[in-house]
Amino acid sequence: MTDVKRRIDAGEKFILVDVREDNDGQGPSSWRGASGQGIIERDIEQRVTDTNAKVILYCGGGFRSRWWRITAENGYTNVESMDGGWKGWLDAGLPTAKD
Numbered sequence: 001m002t003d004v005k006r007r008i009d010a011g012e013k014f015i016l017v018d019v020r021e022d023n024d025g026q027g028p029s030s031w032r033g034a035s036g037q038g039i040i041e042r043d044i045e046q047r048v049t050d051t052n053a054k055v056i057l058y059c060g061g062g063f064r065s066r067w068w069r070i071t072a073e074n075g076y077t078n079v080e081s082m083d084g085g086w087k088g089w090l091d092a093g094l095p096t097a098k099d
Contacts, residue, residue: 014054
């Protein structure tokens with residue numbers, strides 16, 4: 001998660017995707033409730049039209065966002081998972097914003 005913060009601060013362009021379920025305690029998100037193989041497979045092409053775009057997935061603790069393979073199987077070539085997830089971000093004291 002510190003790498004993602006560094007990249008934000010450097011102005012790197014990427015799409016940050018929150019893949020937590022609604023009952024996981026949503027934080028700021030570009031794609032709320034995207035968790036689950038079927039949801040990602042169904043919506044990825046509409047949400048991210050450029051298959052070469054940098055996409056970083058995150059979840060509550062870094063496990064569920066490992067579903068980056070699903071996006072790769074759908075032709076996305078530049079997908080990562082944010083280590084530590086949202087919990088790691090909060091535990092590191094990194095900044096947050098409320099909706």
